[in-house]
Amino acid sequence: MAPGACPVSEVDGALLRTVLFAPANHQRRVERLGDFDADAVVLDLEDAVANAEKVPARDAIPSALARYAGPLRCVRVNGLATGLLFGDLNAVTGPNLDMVVVPKIESSAELGFVDAHLERLEAERGLEPGAIRLLPIVETARGILRMEDIAASAGERVMTFLFGTGDYTVDLGIEPTPGAEELVYPRTRLVLCCRAYGFAPPVDGPFFTDLEDEEAFVADSRRSRSLGFHGRLVLHPRQVAWANRAYSILEPEELRTVEEVVEAFEAAEREGLASIRVGSRFVDYPIYQLARRRLDRYRAYRRDEKGGRDG
Secondary structure, three states, rough: OOOOOOOOHHHOOOOEEEEEEEEOOOOHHHHHHHHHHOOEEEEOOOOOOOOHHHHHHHHHHHHHHHHOOOOOOOEEOOOHHHOOOHHOOOHHHOOOOOEEEEOOOOOOHHHHHHHHHHHHHHOOOOOOOOEEEEEEEOOOHHHHOOOHHHHHHHHOEEOEEOOHHHHHHHHHOOOOOOOOOOHHHHHHHHHHHHHOOOOOOOEEEOOOOOOHHHHHHHHHHHHHHHHHHEEEEEEOOHHHHHHHHHHHHOOOOHHHHHHHHHHHHHHHHOOOOOOEOOOOOOEHHHHHHHHHHHHHHHHHHHHHHHHHHOO
């Protein structure tokens, strides 16, 4: 685990199935951002805001964040190379900010600069140390290749990592494919590094192909989930419900299967057995543990839904 990193068990309560973005300078979209049952909302100062509008867009963020009662409240700042990052942080850091999304992270040193600046701002503004968490986006060839070093060095302020699919394909000059084969390696590398160094599962990038194609969106999200992601960034409100279902819901047949495996194995274990057959399946501790984890996560999502959200 990274020095001071937050154990997975401490962050599982924050369900990041859906992280919904809106341009920080688009008043109507900002006002409605909390209406769509996303687990986190992001006011975007980076890619969604024209260069000439980036600095003025900062002004409305503190009051906008105060309106969101339910979801985690985030701001995506501009990257270190733009020269805008520290000004962004100075403008948005306050008691209503839960997390900062930091784009184009390519080294542990870059992440350290952001962490140290936030630490100073928290002290100056009377906030608890570490109150504002970080969600770094890894979205370049350098970032993917250095992911292990970045994760190994990241401290407790980092909740988990995000994958920037769009910028990654641009950086490599590759065309997206329907089956997303070109993303298997970077997706897998992020999942492995997050798991190895004690972070929550990473959050996958947005689905750009067709904002209205639910079937394609769900298929890609299920591929993502099969690799170990528990959620993704979403660009349009209609995608929130699709992603929430894709990453949290077990279909009736899936639910029956995992419940049968868990029930049968736990009964067998009480009798001193640790390898059994359930229907046509062989079940031992690894298979049981996976089924138990899937069932527990599904039930946690269901509890969260029943509890409701104020946003």
